[in-house]
Amino acid sequence: MVDVRLVGLVKRFGKTVALRGIDLDVRDGEFVVLLGPSGCGKTTTLRIVAGLEKPDEGHVFFGDREVTYLPPKDRNVSMVFQSYAVWPHMKVKDNIAFPLRIRKVPEDEVQRRVKWAAELLQIETLLERYPHQLSGGQRQRVAVARAIVIEPDVLLMDEPLSNLDALLRVKMRSELKKLQRRIGVTTIYVTHDQVEAMTMGDRIAVMNAGKIMQVGTPEDIYLRPANIFVGGFVGSPQMNFFDATVTEKDGKLILEGPGFSIPLMEDQVSVLKDYVGKTVIAGIRPEHMFPKDLAPPKLKGVEITGDIDFVEALGSDTIIHLRVGEKILVIKVSGSHHYKIGSKLTVVFDLSKLHVFRKDSGEAII
Amino acid sequence: MSRTEIGGRPPLRYYLSKILFAGIVLIACSWILLPIVISALYAFSTPKDFYSPKEVIPLHYTFANIKELLDLGAARATMNSVIVACMTVVFSFILGLPAGYAFARFAFKGKDSLKLLIIGLRMFPMLVIAVPLVTLYIRLGLNDTLLGVALAHTTMALPFVILITSSIFVSVPIELEEAAFVFGLDRTQTFLRITLPLALPGLTAAAIFTFIMSWNEVFMAAVLTLTNRTLPAFILTSAMAAPDFIKFAASFIMILPALIFVFIARKYLISMWGITIR
Numbered sequence A: 001m002v003d004v005r006l007v008g009l010v011k012r013f014g015k016t017v018a019l020r021g022i023d024l025d026v027r028d029g030e031f032v033v034l035l036g037p038s039g040c041g042k043t044t045t046l047r048i049v050a051g052l053e054k055p056d057e058g059h060v061f062f063g064d065r066e067v068t069y070l071p072p073k074d075r076n077v078s079m080v081f082q083s084y085a086v087w088p089h090m091k092v093k094d095n096i097a098f099p100l101r102i103r104k105v106p107e108d109e110v111q112r113r114v115k116w117a118a119e120l121l122q123i124e125t126l127l128e129r130y131p132h133q134l135s136g137g138q139r140q141r142v143a144v145a146r147a148i149v150i151e152p153d154v155l156l157m158d159e160p161l162s163n164l165d166a167l168l169r170v171k172m173r174s175e176l177k178k179l180q181r182r183i184g185v186t187t188i189y190v191t192h193d194q195v196e197a198m199t200m201g202d203r204i205a206v207m208n209a210g211k212i213m214q215v216g217t218p219e220d221i222y223l224r225p226a227n228i229f230v231g232g233f234v235g236s237p238q239m240n241f242f243d244a245t246v247t248e249k250d251g252k253l254i255l256e257g258p259g260f261s262i263p264l265m266e267d268q269v270s271v272l273k274d275y276v277g278k279t280v281i282a283g284i285r286p287e288h289m290f291p292k293d294l295a296p297p298k299l300k301g302v303e304i305t306g307d308i309d310f311v312e313a314l315g316s317d318t319i320i321h322l323r324v325g326e327k328i329l330v331i332k333v334s335g336s337h338h339y340k341i342g343s344k345l346t347v348v349f350d351l352s353k354l355h356v357f358r359k360d361s362g363e364a365i366i
Numbered sequence B: 001m002s003r004t005e006i007g008g009r010p011p012l013r014y015y016l017s018k019i020l021f022a023g024i025v026l027i028a029c030s031w032i033l034l035p036i037v038i039s040a041l042y043a044f045s046t047p048k049d050f051y052s053p054k055e056v057i058p059l060h061y062t063f064a065n066i067k068e069l070l071d072l073g074a075a076r077a078t079m080n081s082v083i084v085a086c087m088t089v090v091f092s093f094i095l096g097l098p099a100g101y102a103f104a105r106f107a108f109k110g111k112d113s114l115k116l117l118i119i120g121l122r123m124f125p126m127l128v129i130a131v132p133l134v135t136l137y138i139r140l141g142l143n144d145t146l147l148g149v150a151l152a153h154t155t156m157a158l159p160f161v162i163l164i165t166s167s168i169f170v171s172v173p174i175e176l177e178e179a180a181f182v183f184g185l186d187r188t189q190t191f192l193r194i195t196l197p198l199a200l201p202g203l204t205a206a207a208i209f210t211f212i213m214s215w216n217e218v219f220m221a222a223v224l225t226l227t228n229r230t231l232p233a234f235i236l237t238s239a240m241a242a243p244d245f246i247k248f249a250a251s252f253i254m255i256l257p258a259l260i261f262v263f264i265a266r267k268y269l270i271s272m273w274g275i276t277i278r
C-alpha cells in the first residue's frame, strides 16, 4: 500500500497539450475519482501513473519513491483499460489468471482467486470462452476481474463500468467500492459519470482541459464548487447561471438580475462588499428552487415569477423550464407533478444555496 | 436513382448483373485453374496419349514421367530447393521480424525515409548485381552453395518481410501489449506471450509467401549455382531439353508445394481464434 503524489505533470502530444500541470495527492488507501469531460486528460493522467507514458514535465511519487521513469512492470500497479485490452488469444479464465501467473502465485490459489473474481463480476459462466465470443459489457467485466485478482499497490480504473446496463452498473459500483475498502488499495478511478463519482469517491478531482479544477469530497464539490466549471459540470440538470450586478440600495446590497433582484443575506453581504457596481455570475441549482406551494415552510428565499416553457416528467422528478425575461430557469421538483405549459408559476429559491462567481476568472466568491 | 419494387419481381438488371458476376468469377477461376489442371493431366499422361492427336484429354495415366524426371536429378534439385527456401525463410525472418516490429512500435528519426529506402531496394534489377555478386561469392567461397543462394534470396525477400511483418504488428492493438506491461511483463516477454501469438496467423502467411518466393526464383539460382541446382534452375537448364510430357511433369512438381501450402495455411489461418483480432 502506498500513497501517490503527482507533481506538476505536463504532457504534450505534438501540438496538443493534454496535461497542463497536474498536482494531486492520493492518500494511502484512498479512492480518488478523476471526473471530467471527454478529452480533458483523465486517461493520460492514469497512463502516466501506470508508467505507460512519460510526462514532459513533473514527477510521480509512490510514497517516497520517485517512479516517473520507472517501467510499468516495476510499479506493481493494476489497471482497467478504457478499451478493456483483454487478450484475444486467451480464454476468459486465462486472461484473469495471467497477472497471477506472472507473479508466480501457486496454481490452486490462482484457481481460487479467478473463481472469486468471476463470481463477483458475474462472469462464472463465461470462463471457458474467448473474448471475441463476449459482448462489450462482458469483456469489460473480464478486464475488471483481471485487475482486481492481484494485490497491487495502486489500482487504476479507466471508466470500468461505462458499458454495463444501468442495473449492473449500480450493483458493480457498490461491489467495487466495498472491495476497495476491504483490501484498502489506493485507487484512482476515471469516469465522466458524475453519479459514479459522487457515490464512489472518497474525494473527487474535477478536471477540465488538462487541469484539475477542484479536489474535494463529493460534498465539497457539490455544495462548494470552486469555480463556474465545477458548478456547471457537477449536478444534473446543470446549475442555472445568470449575470447579475451587485448594487447598493438603501444601504443594503442586492443582486440585480435579468427581471428580478435578490436581497443578500448578511454573510453574503460581507463577501460581496468589494464587488459593488461590478457584474458577477450568480448560480443556483435546479433542486434549490421550489414552486411556491411546495417550498419548505421556513425557507428564506426569493420569489421569481415566470412562464412555464416546458416540463419534463421523469417519474421520480419533474423538471420545469421557466422563462423569466430572456432567461430560462430550470427547476427540479421531486415527485411527479402536473404543470400546464404556458401558465405562470412563482418559484422560491433558497438564498442560502446561492453561488456567486467572478465574471473574469470564473472563481467562486460565495 | 434506381427504383426498387418491394415484393415484386426483381428487375432484369438484377439478373444480368448476377450473370455478369458469375461470368467474371468463372473467367478468373479458369485463368488460374486451367494451366494447373492441364499440367497435372499431362504430367501423368502416357507418352502415347500425350502425342495422340485424337485425345485432347489423356485417358491413360502413369507415374513414369515423374519418376524419370526425378531420376534425371530433379529429386536432388527438389531437396535443394526445399533447403534453400527454408533457409531463406529463417534468415529473412531473423533479420526482418525485429525490423518490422521496430517500424510498427517505435517512433524514431528518419523512419519514413528508411521505409522508403527499403522499398527502393526492391527496385534494383537483380540482373545488375548478378555479376558482381558471383565475383564476390567466388572470393568468399559461396558460389555454387545452397547457403549462397539462400542469402541472395534473403536479400530479395527482406524488404517484403520487413514491410509485411510491420503491418502485421501494427494490426495487434498496442493496448494488449500495454496491459501486459502493466501486469508485470517486460518487452521481450510481452512479445513472446502476447504479440507473437496474436501475429502468428499473419506471420505464417508471410512465411509461406517467402517460401514460395524462394521456391520460384530462377534467375539468381541459375547464376549462382552449377552443380547444386535448385528445382527451377534445374528445370530451366536440364528438363527443358527433355520431351514435352517431362516438362509438364516438371511444372507439376513446381506447383505442388505451393498448392499444399496454401491448402494447409488456409485451414490453419481460419481455425486460429476465428481469424479476427479484436
Ligand SMILES: Nc1ncnc2c1ncn2[C@@H]1O[C@H](COP(=O)(O)OP(=O)(O)OP(=O)(O)O)[C@@H](O)[C@H]1O
Pocket (backbone or CB within 6 Å): A013, A014, A016, A017, A018, A036, A037, A038, A039, A040, A041, A042, A043, A044, A045, A082, A192
Ligand atoms: N497518443 C496521443 N496522441 C495525440 N494526442 C493524444 C494522444 N492521447 C491523448 N491525446 C490527446 O490528449 C487529450 C487528453 O486525452 P485523454 O485520452 O487523456 O482524454 P480523456 O479525459 O481520457 O477523455 P475520454 O473521457 O474521452 O476518455 C485529448 O485532447 C487527446 O486528443
Ligand SMILES: [Mg+2]
Pocket (backbone or CB within 6 Å): A042, A043, A044, A082, A158
Ligand atoms: Mg479516457
